[in-house]
Amino acid sequence: MKIGLFFGSFNPIHTGHLILAQSALNMTDLDRVWFVVSPQNPFKKKKNLLSEYDRYTMVEMAVRDNDQFLASNIEFSLPKPSYTIDTLTYLADRYRSYEFSLIMGQDNLTHLHKWKNYEAILKYYRIFVYPRGGEEAHELLEHENVTLFEAPLLDISATFIRQTIQNGNSVRYLVPEVVNEYIEGQGIYR
Ligand code: ATP
Secondary structure: OEEEEEEEEEOOOHHHHHHHHHHHHHHHOOOOOEEEEOOOOOOOOOOOOOOHHHHHHHHHHHHHOOEEEEEEOOOHOOOOOOOOHHHHHHHHHHOOOEEEEEEEEHHHHHOHHHHHOOOHHHHEEEEEOOOOOOOOHHHHHOOOOOEOOOOOOOOOOOHHHHHHHHHHOOOOOOHHHHHHHHHHHOOOOO
């Protein structure tokens, strides 16, 4: 089974994330996408970052009706701050028969050389990249483990969603209906 890991703070998860994940399944040989929710970094308490529990709950609700999507809170119990290479190593060891790879925007690929043990990531894991941020071609796109795939990108971000709510407006259709109901019910981001 080939699993693509899509990391994010998902504060909150939105339709852009979901369209992207579905495109990854459509355009690559991946069988599943796991949405890996980033934990709170205890050293960087970010204003506006909702609790791990709420962010994970919303991801779980958003992906529940799709057999090929899974919400993962695996990083909550790993040492913090979490480094992608450590999470990959942990998962590869725990799920021996699965093949893990990364899904990331081209904007992130540009910064990959700053990640912990990025050479090991590139050597042992495939990376599926989607165009984002209008970047120029990047040399890493030539790497044998890096594959570019096309995806329709919705120009929305979690920041925009939080601002919309703060302004007293609706985020219906920007997030799945169940997530919208959760946000309204819990009164979050107001
Ligand atoms: P924020 O606005 O709070 O920074 P975000 O919407 O960018 O949040 P993250 O949870 O940080 O969301 O995103 C997880 C991953 O999804 C990141 O790699 C990010 O680049 C990507 N992503 C975010 N929004 C979109 C979108 N509209 N289309 C495709 N990918 C997206």
